[in-house]
Amino acid sequence: MANVTSNSFGRLFTYSVDGNVYAQPLVMTNVTVPGKGVHRVVYVATEHDSVYAFDAENNGGTKVAPLWQTSFINPSAGITTVPSGETGQGNISPEVGITSTPVIDPSTYTIYVEARTKEVMAGVTNYVHRLHALDLGTGLERTNFNSPVVITATNYPGTGTPGYPDNDGAGHVLWNPLREHSRPGLLLLNGVVYIGYASPGDHSPYHGWVFGYDTQTLAQKGVFNSTPNGGLGGIWQAGNGLVADGDGFVYVETGNGTFNVTNNNYGDSVLKLSTTNGLSLTDYFTPYNAAHLESADLDLGSGGSVVLPDSVGSALHPHLLLGASKTGDIYLLDRANLGQFDVAGNPQIVQWISNAVGGLWNTPAYFNGLLYYAGVNDRLKAFAISNGVINPTPAALGTITFGYPGASPSISANGTNDAIVWAIQADNSNGGQAVLHAANATNVAQELYNSSYQPSRDNPGGIINYTVPTIANGKVYLGTAHSLSVFGNALFTPPPTFAPNGGALTNSVTVTLADTLPGAVIYYTLDGSLPTTNSLLYAGALTLTNTMAIRAEAFAPGAVGSPVASATFLSSLSVGRGTGLLGSYYSKQFSSNAFVGSPTLVRTDAVVNFNWGTGSPDPSISTDYFTVRWIGMVQPQFNETYTFYTMTDDGARLWVNNQLLVDKWVNQAATEWSGSLPVAANQTYNLRMEYYENTGFASAVLSWSSPSTPKSVIPQSQLYPFTNPLPVFFTSAGGFTNGVFQLSLYGGAQKSYLFQGTTDFTNWVSLSTNAAFYNLLNLEDPSASNFSRRFYRAIQLP
Structure with a gap:
């Protein structure tokens, strides 16, 4: 523990990968890689449907490249990852592939991976989930295990979600591969791999499913549905894995959904599943206020369960289980009798501590008589547990407050000595970069290390929600946006x-x-x-x-x-003479009808770097439900590719040089998004940023970076308001809707235009003369279907 300081501990190296890393990295020693010798290997899975094997010790020489990489997509054959928009959510963006943490069977040197794909063949689109069994040394499918296998459920009794086509008409609830998503880590138990499912973003119809597959044959060994005669009840657990006890029972937590025991619906519950002869429910616990949890989106299943050692149990309750929830309540349950449901306020369970910690979108950890929590808008807390009782007063409090989504702590130790609590801060408090924290496990008030102490040296990468570090062999492995960073002890060269x-x-x-x-x-x-x-x-x-x-x-x-x-x-x-961007502010506007009518306020903003809190940009603007459009020009200083960043609460869109770089028109906490394009030094480029505030906090920041430009707010000197109207430009290539070809255009000022179309650049046919507009405009060309190619122009009228 003494050597975990910013002087001797830090980021050793980083591997780049092809997608975001939600799954926890896995480490395996003494793996023989054909032609490359024996390695200690770290395995990484990405949302781009790839699995990588890297040398876990160093990336020098030939080890800089992956030992192997396996991809489950083939775009030329119509097999891709699933675009986030098609799943109806933006939580996992821009693509969805592998989210759940794989599991390794060391007895056969096999890694099991759940991956989803979009497959378009002969004009037909299918969404598919598969379980893959890969050889640890080669990354090849274990075809002798019948790998891969398509995950599906048929003939499962149930009526499905009311109001949706969610059953087969013969009394069986349907498996919906588009709406279902595997987020919890996979579980390997007694020769069976178990996989849990929920929705990626609460879009019905979906259910909580658990599947079991034989490790040697990939034959389906069991299926369970948490709400077969209702809806939702997803098993997502903020990515934390399914757990099991020594008796072979599997424990899962369900999220918002139907709760009705008579109809076998168990939303917002802790479930105990028997693995004998398939999967079946043997016991459950549901909080007394389950109806409120469901209606207020306060999932019980926002984190995973923890099977506690019998050493902290009591004679009356020797076998304990810990549950988590968005409310920050702690539920201590007896695995022999989870307690079922009691409207009187949970008196039937071992212990219930209300509002003990900040909301949990994560899972606690246990070590040596202490429970560790890092809830939302709360500090790291350690609670003592003994003789079946949790002391409700924390034994120690950390020094750092974690925003959303909190953190799932991990513990490393040498036996019971030198114990360290590791946690990843992913709440945008560090400019969109993840922060790795280490604290003394016996006194979490003592922070040992923080990667933001040495930001240029130890930056692990962009934040990803619900990630958990892996600690193995004196190193810490952390997956982030398109990268895997490895931390450890070394002599570090200071920067020049x-x-x-x-x-x-x-x-x-x-x-x-x-x-x-x-x-x-x-x-x-x-x-x-x-x-x-x-x-x-x-x-x-x-x-x-x-x-x-x-x-x-x-x-x-x-x-x-x-x-x-x-x-x-x-x-x-190279230093510009700009004065800022022209900002048009619209009061009391919703995102669905933004920028309609005349702006409430027009002014020149020197930079876009605002944190309005719960207030507003001006007394004339409402504190909630307002929109802003900044237009003008930006002047880069180098002949390089620049990255432009928006950090907003809530939605943002950004165009530079008429290219849409950011399109996140959604309610969100302060979140950073970016896009890049090559530019020429000292040239000016059209820039438009749009923003909307829904409710709560409001902020908007526009930044840039390039190889020669440190990331920073774009300075006033490089921003220019338009002195002439922003020209009309087409925002899409167009497409057919109900047989009519439609184009989208943007007009930067209150001007009128004549719109024309042609096939030969000689004979232009007028489509319409539009009244003055200052927004997006949809233009229709009914005759477009008569031509194989069509060109359009807009002429500004006097």
């Missing part, structure tokens, strides 16, 4: 320093580089690329005469390479 450290230059500037670690050498670039040991070796002062960004990295024998440092020097020609 610059003198001067960037700034303006008039004619020329002389720059020197240095590093404080004896023996370190520095490599640098001047073209915006990342430096490597093949880049320019620093040997003396540099003289710059034009706008330039220096990027440098230091290397020393036996040490981890430094973070890349950069300094930007701008000639007077």
Whole structure:
């Protein structure tokens, strides 16, 4: 524990992967990879339907590439991941592939993975879930296990969700592969792999399902539905795995849904499933206020259960189970009698502590007589448990407050010594970057390490909700947005320093580089690329005469390479003279009818960097339900690909150079989204950002970055309001709706236009003369179906 400090512990290296990583990384030792020797391997699954095997110890030399990668998609054959929009949710975006944590069977060196795909063949679209059994050493399907197998349910008794086509007409509830999604980690128990299902975003019809498949044959061994004669009751548990006890019973928690014992519906419940002869319900617990939980979207099943050791039980209740909920209540249950349902306020269970912690979109951890929680808008808390009783007063409180979604703590220890609590903060408090925390498990008030202490060195990557770190063999493995970061102990090379450290230059500037670690050498670039040991070796002062960004990295024998440092020097020609963007504010507008009529307030905003809290931009604007449109031009300073970021609460859309880079017109807490495009230095590009506030907190920030531009709010000097009307541009390539071809256009000012179409650029046919508009406009061309190609233009009228 003593060596977990920011001086000696940090990010060793990062592997890039092809999609977001929701699944927890898995580590296996002594894996033989044909042609590559024996490795300790870390396995990573992505939403792009890939599974990677990487060397878990270092990424030097030939180990920088995956040991193997297996993909379950084939776009040329019509097999892709599922676009998030088609599932009716944006929680997992922009694609849905592998979300649940796989499971490894060490006896056969097999990893089991649940993956979903969209498959379009002969014009027919199918959504498919499969269980794959892959060889740990090669990533190949174990065809001798009949891998893969399509996951489905037939002839399961039930009437389904009322008001939906959710049964086969013969008394069987339907399995809906579009609406169902596997989020809990897979469970391997007595030769069977168990998989839980819910909806990715509460879109009916769906149910909570559990499937069991034989590990050797992938034959289906059991199926259970939590609401066969109702709806919902999903088993999602914020990604935390299904659990089992030593007697072979499986425990799951269900979310919002129908609760009616007579009709076998168990929404908002803890369920005990027998695995003898398939899957069947043997016991349950449902809180007394289940109806309120369901109506208020306060899932009991927002986290997973924890099977506690008998050492903390009592003579009366030796076998205990811990339950979680969005309300932050703690439920301590007897596994021999979960308690069922009692309207009198849960007196039948071992212990109930109301509002003990912040809401739980996560699962607690247990170690050595302590329970660890990190609820939403709450600090890490440790509660003592002994003799079947939890002390409701925390034994210790952490120093960091976790926003949504809180964190699922993980414990590492050497026996009962040197115990550390690890947790990932994914609440946007660090500019959209995840933060890895480590605290003393015996006193969580003592924080040992925090990756934001050394942000340039230890940044693990963009946040992903509900992720859990894996601690193995002295290293910590953390999946984030398109990457896997590995943390551990090492000698870290400090970043190079610059003198001067960037700034303006008039004619020329002389720059020197240095590093404080004896023996370190520095490599640098001047073209915006990342430096490597093949880049320019620093040997003396540099003289710059034009706008330039220096990027440098230091290397020393036996040490981890430094973070890349950069300094930007701008000639007077590269500093713009902008005054900001034109902001049009609309009071009392909903997102569904945004920007209708004249704006309530028009002003020039120097930058877009607002945190209005629960207030509003101006006394003339309502505190809730308002919209804003900023238009103007942006002037980059380098010939590079720039990334533009929106951080908003709630919805945002962003166009740069008439390209839609961000399209997140949804209610959301402060969330960062981005898009990129190549640009030319000192050129101006059309920019439009749209924003809406629903209720609660309101904020809007517009930032940028490039290889030579550190991520920052776009400065006023590089933003220009339009002095002339923003030209009309087409926002889509068009398409047929009910047999009529439709186009969408945007007009940047209250002007009138003549719209025309042609097939040969000679004979233009007028479609309509539109009145002045200042918004999106849908234009119809009834004759488009008569031509194989059609071109359109808009002419501004006097």
